[in-house]
Structure formats: C-alpha cells, structure tokens
Amino acid sequence: MSAHRRLDRGERIVIATHNAGKLREVAALLAPFGIETVSAGALNLPEPAETEDSFLGNAGIKALAAARAAGLPALADDSGFSVASLAGAPGVRTADWAMQPDGTRDYAEAMRKVMEAAQEFEDRSAWFSCALVLAWPDGHIEGFEGRAMGHWVWPPRGAKGFGYDPMFVPDGGAETFSEMDPAEKHRISHRARAFALLSAACLPRG
Numbered sequence: 615m616s617a618h619r620r621l622d623r624g625e626r627i628v629i630a631t632h633n634a635g636k637l638r639e640v641a642a643l644l645a646p647f648g649i650e651t652v653s654a655g656a657l658n659l660p661e662p663a664e665t666e667d668s669f670l671g672n673a674g675i676k677a678l679a680a681a682r683a684a685g686l687p688a689l690a691d692d693s694g695f696s697v698a699s700l701a702g703a704p705g706v707r708t709a710d711w712a713m714q715p716d717g718t719r720d721y722a723e724a725m726r727k728v729m730e731a732a733q734e735f736e737d738r739s740a741w742f743s744c745a746l747v748l749a750w751p752d753g754h755i756e757g758f759e760g761r762a763m764g765h766w767v768w769p770p771r772g773a774k775g776f777g778y779d780p781m782f783v784p785d786g787g788a789e790t791f792s793e794m795d796p797a798e799k800h801r802i803s804h805r806a807r808a809f810a811l812l813s814a815a816c817l818p819r820g
Contacts, residue, residue, distance in 0.1 A: 618815040619754055621687060623648040627748075630654045630680035630690035632661055635776030640691060642800065643809045647817045652686075659683050667706060669694060669745035670757045677749035685751050693744040693804060695778040697728060697766060699735035704728065705743075708778070722770070725781045729768045740766040740782060742791075744804040746812050756816050760807025775799065 621627065629640050632655045641651050654661075654676075662679040664672040669692040677690035694708030704711040704724070712724035732738070741764065747757045763785045770780030772792030779791035784802060791799050800806050 618756055619750070620816050621647075621649060621748075621818060623818040624650065626650040626652065626686055628652055628654055628657065628659070628680045628684045628686050628688040630659070630676045630688045633776075636691050636693075636805075639800065639803075639805055640689065640809075643806070643813075644689075644817075647813070649817070652684075654680050654684075654688075657684055664692070664706075669706060669743050670747065670759055672706065673745040673747035674749070674755055674757060677747040677755065678753065681749040681751045687748060687750050689746060689748050691744060691746055691805065693742060695728070695782065696741050696743060697732050698739035698741075699732050699737045700728070703731075712777075721777050725770055725778055728766065728778070728781065732766065733768070738765040738767075740764060742778075742782060742804040744808040746805075746808045748812065748816055756812070758808045758811040758815070760804045760809070760811065762802060762804040762807065 627649055629637055629651050631637050637653050644651055659680055662675050666672045673690045673692035677688045680688035694705050696702040696705045711727055712719035712721045714720050742762045745759045747755055749755045764783050766781050767783055771790045772780050775792030782791050
C-alpha cells in the first residue's frame with residue numbers, strides 16, 4: 615500500500631464548502647496544524663452536483679472540483695444524519711430533506727419531517743456520518759470516514775449547533791449536539807473522528 619500524501623505546515627488549502635457551520639468546524643480543526651484555509655465560497659467556486667450514493671463519493675466530487683478550480687489542495691466534507699428506523703434515511707440525502715421550493719434549506723422543517731416519519735417506531739437510534747476527502751489538483755485523493763452514534767429526540771434543543779444537531783444526543787450524553795459547548799462537540803463528533811484519521815495520515819507531524 616502506498617504512503618499517504620501529507621500537507622506541509624503553512625500550506626494553503628481550500629475548504630470546499632459553502633456551509634458556514636461546517637466551515638467553522640473544519641477551520642478550527644485545522645488551525646493547530648498551521649494550515650492556511652480559504653473557503654470555496656470566498657473564491658466564488660461553484661457547488662458541484664453531488665451525484666454519488668455515498669458520503670465518501672460526494673466528498674470526493676466536491677474536493678476534486680475545488681482543487682482543480684483553485685489549483686490548490688482542497689478538503690471537502692460530506693456528512694449526514696441517519697435514523698435506524700428509517701433504514702438510514704435521510705443519510706446521503708440529508709440536505710435534500712431540508713430543501714425548500716425556493717432553493718433555500720430549512721432544517722427546522724427537515725427535523726420535523728424526520729420526527730413525523732420516525733415517531734411511530736420504538737427504536738430511536740440515530741447517527742451522524744462524516745466523510746472527509748483531501749484532494750490535489752493532479753487528482754490524488756485521500757478519504758476518511760467517522761461516525762457518532764446516539765439517538766434522536768423531540769422537540770429539538772439548543773442553539774449552538776447547525777443542521778440536525780438540535781435533535782441528536784450522542785451515546786453516553788444528555789445534551790444534544792446543539793446544547794453542548796462547541797469544544798466538547800468537536801472532541802466527540804463524527805467530524806472529529808474522521809478528522810483524527812485524516813490528521814494521522816495527511817497533516818504535518820510535530
């Protein structure tokens with residue numbers, strides 16, 4: 615198996631997202647490694663169509679598109695919320711469940727859809743998945759995936775998170791991701807688990 619490709623301290627990369635919440639979390643995770651970041655939104659890069667049926671596949675589409683457009687390494691996140699009683703839905707269609715006729719996304723409405731679809735089932739198990747893909751302009755990619763297991767609650771609670779965070783309580787906890795101190799969420803989240811694998815393989819040592 616070939617060695618992973620690493621970034622260098624001080625290197626500039628694109629965070630391939632237009633989601634402000636994801637941008638904050640990923641930039642915070644990268645900061646200790648001395649990696650300079652710029653968002654796809656700041657560079658006015660288009661959002662490519664996410665046509666794959668997996669988180670890793672969709673993250674790869676976004677990372678490669680940003681890397682080639684910007685001429686810089688790019689890190690993309692594709693993540694989603696899954697409910698056991700709904701056979702893993704919304705899953706890779708997490709953002710679609712929030713889509714409104716005018717093209718905006720309403721996650722309060724998306725959470726209500728989840729509740730209405732899942733409330734008749736006793737099993738409230740749920741999880742968040744996160745795939746992180748680091749891509750280079752030459753087409754080289756590195757991909758990693760993490761999960762946070764827990765259960766869904768209703769009504770939603772907290773105002774510190776984003777997306778489906780207000781209805782998810784991780785295993786062993788009592789607060790939703792939206793009630794937690796952001797530093798605690800960063801420590802145990804699906805994104806943190808995927809990032810731990812990425813950092814061990816691809817980020818500067820020392």
